Amino acid sequence: MILFKMIGRLQTQTPSSDTIAPMPELPEVETIANRLRDGRPPEPSLLGKTIARAEVYWPKTAAEPPAPAFRQRIAGQRVTAIGRRAKFILLTLSEDTLVVHLRMSGDIHLAKDPQPFGRFNRLALWFTDGWQMAFEDARKFGRMWLLADPQTLLGGLGPEPLEASLTPAKFHARLTTRRRALKPLLLDQAFLAGVGNIYADEALHLARLHPLTPSDSLTPAQAADLLKAIRAVLRAGIKRNGASIDWVYRGGGYQHEFRVYQRTGEPCPACGTPIIRTTVGQRGTHYCPRCQPAP
DNA sequence: CACGAGACCTGTTCGC
DNA sequence: TGCGAACAGGTCTCGT
Numbered sequence: 451m452i453l454f455k456m457i458g459r460l461q462t463q464t465p466s467s468d469t470i471a472p473m474p475e476l477p478e479v480e481t482i483a484n485r486l487r488d489g490r491p492p493e494p495s496l497l498g499k500t501i502a503r504a505e506v507y508w509p510k511t512a513a514e515p516p517a518p519a520f521r522q523r524i525a526g527q528r529v530t531a532i533g534r535r536a537k538f539i540l541l542t543l544s545e546d547t548l549v550v551h552l553r554m555s556g557d558i559h560l561a562k563d564p565q566p567f568g569r570f571n572r573l574a575l576w577f578t579d580g581w582q583m584a585f586e587d588a589r590k591f592g593r594m595w596l597l598a599d600p601q602t603l604l605g606g607l608g609p610e611p612l613e614a615s616l617t618p619a620k621f622h623a624r625l626t627t628r629r630r631a632l633k634p635l636l637l638d639q640a641f642l643a644g645v646g647n648i649y650a651d652e653a654l655h656l657a658r659l660h661p662l663t664p665s666d667s668l669t670p671a672q673a674a675d676l677l678k679a680i681r682a683v684l685r686a687g688i689k690r691n692g693a694s695i696d697w698v699y700r701g702g703g704y705q706h707e708f709r710v711y712q713r714t715g716e717p718c719p720a721c722g723t724p725i726i727r728t729t730v731g732q733r734g735t736h737y738c739p740r741c742q743p744a745p
Numbered sequence: 746c747a748c749g750a751g752a753c754c755t756g757t758t759c760g761c
Numbered sequence: 762t763g764c765g766a767a768c769a770g771g772t773c774t775c776g777t
Contacts, residue, residue, distance in 0.1 A: 474770055510753090537771080553771050555755080570755090589754045591771065630747065639772080646770060695770075732749070734768075 474537060474552035476611070476644030477687030478702065482558055483539045486583075487532035493560045496541070499577040500528045508572040511585065513593040520596050524548070524575070536607050536643035540600060547600040550585070556592030559584045607643045611680050622673035625665040632668075633661035634731035636680070645680060648693060648711045651736045652683040655710045655718075661730050661737055663745040710736040 474482075489495035504521045506512050512520040523546065531542035539558075541548040550558070559568065563580040573585040573594060585592065595603055608624075609616045624642075628635060635641050636650040645653070654661055656679035659672065668676065687693060692702030695712065709719050714727040718738035728735050 478770075551771080553753095554769070555771095587754095588756065589769090589771095591753065591755095628746090634748085637771085648770065693770085732751095733771095 474554075474556065475646030475649050475687070475692075476534075476537060476684055477649070477690075477704065478692035479537050479539060479552065479644075480534050480688050481692045481702065482552075483532055483534040486539070486541070486558065486560075494581060496529045496532060496560075496577075496581075496583065498529065499579060499581065501525060501543070502576045502578045504576070505574045506572075507567075507574075508587075508590055510590065511572040511587065511592060511594055512596075514595045514597065520594075524596055535604050536610070536639055537646070538604065543596075546596050546598055549595040549597060549600050549603055551593050552587070553589070553591035553593065555589040556585065556587040559586055606640050608639060608641045610643055611645060611677070611684060616677070618670070618674035618677055621677045622668065622670045625668050625673050625676075627666075629664060629666045631662045631730065632659055632665055632676075633733075633735060635665050637731070637733070642680075644684070647733050648708075649680070649683050649687060651711045652709055653680040655720075655737060655742060656682060658741050660742040660744050661728075661735050667745065710738060712736065 485493070486496050501524055504524050506517040506521060509517045514520075515523065524543070527543035527545055529541055529543060531540075533540045533542075537551060539550040539552075541550070550556075552558075555570075561582055561584065563576065563582055565582065567574070568584060568586050570586040570588045571584045572587045572590065572592065575583045577583070585594065597603060609620075625635070628641070630638075632654060633650055636645050636653070637647065651661070653676065657672070657676040659668075659676060686707060687702075687704045690702055690704035690707065693704035693708075694702045695705055710725050713725045714736060715724050717723065718725055718741055721738065721740050723738055723740040725736055726739050728737075
């Protein structure tokens with residue numbers, strides 16, 4: 451069914467520009483940033499390229515400065531570094547930093563000019579060598595910022611979960627100085643940067659903790675286990691180039707390793723009990739009622 | 746400070 | 762077959 455639709459589209463549109471983007475959490479954003487930095491044949495690395503011009507098709511996508519200034523200011527700048535912080539992609543330019551957040555449905559595609567625009571193209575950059583970068587985003591939640599100092603935007607973020615400087619002891623201290631349910635706390639980017647709905651559910655299951663467990667009730671050992679679980683699922687996600695879900699395909703394969711996410715009713719990989727789906731903090735939440743007993 | 750509801754958006758899938 | 766409801770990777774703001 452999906453195949454027929456895709457083939458139908460392929461006849462009228464470019465294959466790379468008509469997919470709706472899937473889920474961007476830390477591993478997916480990391481995968482995309484790495485791709486832009488290192489290249490993925492036939493796509494080149496963006497490092498060293500100079501931006502000739504920008505076009506904004508959905509004005510809100512250019513969050514700051516407003517679209518006209520955004521276009522004017524970005525022209526002529528050269529890409530000198532590419533990285534990631536939390537769920538943001540950072541392109542360091544000669545004068546400013548281009549900060550990209552994919553939100554729910556954003557994705558980045560590269561193409562060599564001339565190329566027809568994808569259906570969901572919201573903002574495009576043209577480089578002087580003819581390559582173009584399209585920001586495609588069906589739901590229009592994604593945003594780009596062109597900032598002299600990215601810290602104004604990133605300053606409030608919590609620690610990177612994969613950085614060694616976040617020790618189990620520090621993590622335990624962060625957890626216990628708050629009094630919140632674990633799941634919404636893990637999704638709070640000021641508490642911990644980069645974890646989203648999928649990896650939160652996966653990590654909580656791996657750590658055998660119920661999503662509603664009060665954060666200040668964890669022992670140091672439980673906190674250490676949770677940090678270990680978060681790191682394990684994020685690393686596994688990165689190793690698989692992120693996850694692709696539903697009818698969308700972007701190249702990641704971590705969805706094949708989901709323990710609980712979107713596995714409602716299926717057996718828990720640890721004990722066989724059917725996975726339950728509930729709502730916590732207005733987000734779909736999946737867990738095993740036996741491995742993760744209610745607090 | 747913690748938390749829920751509503752916004753922002755569009756597309757697919759589900760249930761009747 | 763059709764049609765409205767439910768649901769989706771994220772985050773922001775407002776009211777309690």
